[in-house]
Amino acid sequence: MTFDQLPGTTLAITELLTSWQFVAGAVVLTLGPALALRRRRAVHAALDDKQRSAAADLNGRRLEDRLTMVIAAAAAALSATGLRRVGRHQMGLSDPFDLLPFVALDVAAMVCGRRARRRARAGEGPGLSGVLFWVLAGTSSLFSAAEAASLLGAVVRAVWPVLAAVLWELGSLEERRAARSSRARPDRRLALVRLFHPVEAVRVALLLAARQDLAQEEATAEVRVSRAAFRWYRLRRAQEAVRKAGRPTRWAYRLLEARADSRAQTASERARCADPAVLEQVVGRLQLRVRQAEWAGMNLRSAAAFEAMRSTLIGAVGTVPPHTGTTHTGAPDDPASPEEPQVGSGMGAADGMTDVLTDAEVEEQFVRLVPLRSDGKLAWGINKCASAVGIGTPRARKFHKSQDTWLPAAVTRYGASTAPLERHVDEALALANAAAEAPDTEGQPTAQTFDDELLLAGLADGYQVLPGSKLLVPAGAGRR
Numbered sequence: 001m002t003f004d005q006l007p008g009t010t011l012a013i014t015e016l017l018t019s020w021q022f023v024a025g026a027v028v029l030t031l032g033p034a035l036a037l038r039r040r041r042a043v044h045a046a047l048d049d050k051q052r053s054a055a056a057d058l059n060g061r062r063l064e065d066r067l068t069m070v071i072a073a074a075a076a077a078l079s080a081t082g083l084r085r086v087g088r089h090q091m092g093l094s095d096p097f098d099l100l101p102f103v104a105l106d107v108a109a110m111v112c113g114r115r116a117r118r119r120a121r122a123g124e125g126p127g128l129s130g131v132l133f134w135v136l137a138g139t140s141s142l143f144s145a146a147e148a149a150s151l152l153g154a155v156v157r158a159v160w161p162v163l164a165a166v167l168w169e170l171g172s173l174e175e176r177r178a179a180r181s182s183r184a185r186p187d188r189r190l191a192l193v194r195l196f197h198p199v200e201a202v203r204v205a206l207l208l209a210a211r212q213d214l215a216q217e218e219a220t221a222e223v224r225v226s227r228a229a230f231r232w233y234r235l236r237r238a239q240e241a242v243r244k245a246g247r248p249t250r251w252a253y254r255l256l257e258a259r260a261d262s263r264a265q266t267a268s269e270r271a272r273c274a275d276p277a278v279l280e281q282v283v284g285r286l287q288l289r290v291r292q293a294e295w296a297g298m299n300l301r302s303a304a305a306f307e308a309m310r311s312t313l314i315g316a317v318g319t320v321p322p323h324t325g326t327t328h329t330g331a332p333d334d335p336a337s338p339e340e341p342q343v344g345s346g347m348g349a350a351d352g353m354t355d356v357l358t359d360a361e362v363e364e365q366f367v368r369l370v371p372l373r374s375d376g377k378l379a380w381g382i383n384k385c386a387s388a389v390g391i392g393t394p395r396a397r398k399f400h401k402s403q404d405t406w407l408p409a410a411v412t413r414y415g416a417s418t419a420p421l422e423r424h425v426d427e428a429l430a431l432a433n434a435a436a437e438a439p440d441t442e443g444q445p446t447a448q449t450f451d452d453e454l455l456l457a458g459l460a461d462g463y464q465v466l467p468g469s470k471l472l473v474p475a476g477a478g479r480r
Helices: 008-018 020-046 049-089 097-121 127-146 151-182 192-196 198-210 216-244 250-271 276-290 292-296 303-310 359-369 382-389 393-401 403-414 425-437 445-460
Strands: 463-465 472-474
Touching (some): 049 097, 097 151, 192 198, 198 216, 216 276, 393 403
């Protein structure tokens, strides 16, 4: 049998297989996918683990979006049948105008869904478009269910628009989370599980409104630490009430203490006080509550009192302000270092305010900064000594009253004070009386000039010259 004698079908197949177009198409269809798959594997192998995970996540989202579009198209087609019946029966529309309800509801819902998805890609909330998307989807579902002849038919017609809307909203949520994680935006939304603790949820919401930089988890931890410190403070107050209560009413205060203890334990568990860092925060806030009245009444005449107070805060390291003209020999840089405690066991350790300097350092500062009188006593008062040395007034009073005990040994150990002695009223009166009793002689202008300078200085300090002499007395003395 020759080539011309073959049957028609076999001849057609033979001509197809021997044509160059068929051979070229077969090569392209065979090698094209193979080359594309090989190229994809090579690109995938060149990526690191993080990039490979991101690429897989992106491909998964794209596939999910395509399937969502398919389901949305099927739901729209099913909804269109019900909405066309609504247009014909309820609105009196004829073909093709009975498609207008479908266009007005489902197509409008698709437009709003696309706008909400675009906002989700930017990491923003759904906004008004998201609200309208659900309103239009619900309206379409309701109208479609209204044209069913039975309850089961109504459910079957109503489920498809809602299903498409749920799948679309899930895709928008994934886009929003991916956009927020890429730009490291804090998550400030309250989870639904917070509704089981409504009081805590309200506190977290108020804290999020007050501080825009906090994330939801950080605000929750902050609220729980604050509540734990408050419960510890209430337990402390209950314990004090038990100690102060009399025997007939002590049992009632014991019950209050037990209840406060139970609530403090619950708050500690929620704040995770087993963590040392969290425990330090709780104790620090408890210290603020306990010592608030003491710190409110601290000495405000110098910055040293504030520095001394700040050095006692739990979780904070205080700094000692340098004193002018003073050098600490052998003193540690850190007031909380283990080589030397902040407060010695002697004077000042129990006077309500913890000072930074030790007793030996305070004695050195007294000798170097405070001038001495001719009888070896301190020339300054208690308040001025406290301001110059940088200690509290109660502690300065103790050193001032006990100067006969420690001052001679401190002067021998550290040397005499080099601070200039100020002119006091007693010294000015003594100089003025001596000048009044001494006869005036010529050739001594220096003494007269010195007396005039003393008088001018006394007048500037609020004193006046007593008539008939050069005595300095307070201004207005003797007036009634």
